[in-house]
Amino acid sequence: MKDGHKSNFLSIDVEDYFQVSAFEDISPRNSWDGFEPRVEANTDRVLRCLSDASVKGTFFILGWVAERFPALIRRIAEEGHEVACHGLNHERLTGISRESFRRDIRRGKKLLENLTGRPVWGFRAPSFSISPDTLWAFDELLEAGYRYDSSVFPIKHDFYGLPDWPDSPFWVKSLGDGQWVPDLFSGAVEDFSNIPAAGRVLEIPIPTLKLLGRKWPIAGGGYFRLYPYFLTRWGLRHINEAEGKAFVFYVHPWEFDPQQPVMKGARLKSRVRHYLNLDKTESRFRSLLKDFSFGRICDMLPPP
Numbered sequence: 001m002k003d004g005h006k007s008n009f010l011s012i013d014v015e016d017y018f019q020v021s022a023f024e025d026i027s028p029r030n031s032w033d034g035f036e037p038r039v040e041a042n043t044d045r046v047l048r049c050l051s052d053a054s055v056k057g058t059f060f061i062l063g064w065v066a067e068r069f070p071a072l073i074r075r076i077a078e079e080g081h082e083v084a085c086h087g088l089n090h091e092r093l094t095g096i097s098r099e100s101f102r103r104d105i106r107r108g109k110k111l112l113e114n115l116t117g118r119p120v121w122g123f124r125a126p127s128f129s130i131s132p133d134t135l136w137a138f139d140e141l142l143e144a145g146y147r148y149d150s151s152v153f154p155i156k157h158d159f160y161g162l163p164d165w166p167d168s169p170f171w172v173k174s175l176g177d178g179q180w181v182p183d184l185f186s187g188a189v190e191d192f193s194n195i196p197a198a199g200r201v202l203e204i205p206i207p208t209l210k211l212l213g214r215k216w217p218i219a220g221g222g223y224f225r226l227y228p229y230f231l232t233r234w235g236l237r238h239i240n241e242a243e244g245k246a247f248v249f250y251v252h253p254w255e256f257d258p259q260q261p262v263m264k265g266a267r268l269k270s271r272v273r274h275y276l277n278l279d280k281t282e283s284r285f286r287s288l289l290k291d292f293s294f295g296r297i298c299d300m301l302p303p304p
């Protein structure tokens with residue numbers, strides 16, 4: 001049974017297994033061309049699941065992947081999905097300068113637009129790395145012509161987090177000097193199409209489930225592979241029905257690939273997070289697409 005009354009957002013972060021932040025210490029950027037690429041075949045598996053379920057989603061694509069697999073990017077766009085930007089080289093904002101972020105998001109946008117012939121509106125920071133120290137990212141996104149961001153994870157985590165920020169879509173407004181705050185005059189997703197977007201960025205944060213006085217990540221990635229599916233389904237239904245909110249779900253093509261080469265020298269914690277239940281992702285994902293309604297993020301924005 002679909003929870004048809006609420007359309008959620010499906011997002012896919014298109015990067016390869018050796019590009020994840022958890023492995024950045026053992027696979028630096030200059031070594032990437034030496035790995036067996038699997039992103040094209042794995043993204044095709046995701047595309048097949050989506051087409052079998054007649055679902056359209058938003059693909060946040062790494063520039064490095066777009067440069068090497070242009071036909072894949074065109075295929076994603078031709079199948080009706082939204083193409084958005086995940087940076088060029090999967091560098092966390094906390095590790096690069098504002099100037100290099102500026103170059104990165106402009107080059108990434110142009111690259112994807114040239115490939116698809118369509119405007120790119122959305123950005124997701126590698127490892128959700130917009131943090132209290134990198135809020136200037138919103139200035140840069142706005143100036144580069146982006147209209148929304150989906151990088152805020154309102155929890156505490158060793159890699160990311162803005163724990164006090166809302167966890168359902170909201171506008172972010174500038175206070176000047178690189179400082180930005182959530183603008184909470186409207187909490188209802190349905191209202192976003194009526195609000196003029198000038199000078200503000202729409203944020204689609206990664207949702208959490210509020211339970212037992214804590215916030216629990218529930219909507220994708222390692223958590224989707226960790227929890228049994230019935231628990232994910234229960235939590236996401238709770239967000240749709242009890243909280244009356246839409247959520248964005250996220251997944252990576254490498255999570256559909258139990259046969260991927262094992263990275264040598266990774267720390268135990270990273271290994272456990274990365275390789276857990278890879279053989280379960282596809283069947284769980286197919287169930288998820290049946291159990292919930294999903295769409296593209298760009299469809300919630302007002303016309304430019």
Ligand SMILES: [Zn+2]
Nearest residue numbers: 013015126127
């Ligand atoms: Zn990523």
